[in-house]
Amino acid sequence: GNSVTQMEGPVTLSEEAFLTINCTYTATGYPSLFWYVQYPGEGLQLLLKATKADDKGSNKGFEATYRKETTSFHLEKGSVQVSDSAVYFCALSAQTGANNLFFGTGTRLTVIP
């Protein structure tokens, strides 16, 4: 089946620290992979995506590389800001013709000044 496992939070970092949020997946076929972000009181919004192996998605200083050999899509940022405080969701879209997404449980990040 299709599923996503991401590291449990919460994660608390000081401003300018390095961020890694781990995400691994199980899927049939060749899924597309996503990171969504949810700021307080808002809906989810797409942060970045990768559609095939070795692709790197990037946006707002965040990056994630689609690693087929380790079935991973870890989110990284070199220097976090207070404004990055949010819940981050890893997700996959299975390549089966269906257009629904499978989400991880979310990881809450808090960045302190």
Place this chain on the structure above:
Amino acid sequence: DAGVIQSPRHEVTEMGQEVTLRCKPISGHNSLFWYRQTMMRGLELLIYFNNNVPIDDSGMPEDRFSAKMPNASFSTLKIQPSEPRDSAVYFCASSDLGRPLEQFFGPGTRLTVL
């Protein structure tokens, strides 16, 4: 551009009452998704529609829940009768079948059933 619109933003009701949540997808989008988010269970897909037709409703918790999409610009999620365990944030999202990889989420409806 208007995003996905949900109403109401907050709903407080008593156990046993009927609750109707509403969603207007982004104009031109032809897929619509209903999700529920709780602390205990995270984000769960309840049902989704393509071209107004329900494709997968396996996430609907039980018969008390029903969803309709009478046209391309409107969908409802109804809970009848409501129970305290239905308390959650309900999100609607839409996407373009021609570009299915990105879903656009609404701001959510926070439902509290007393």
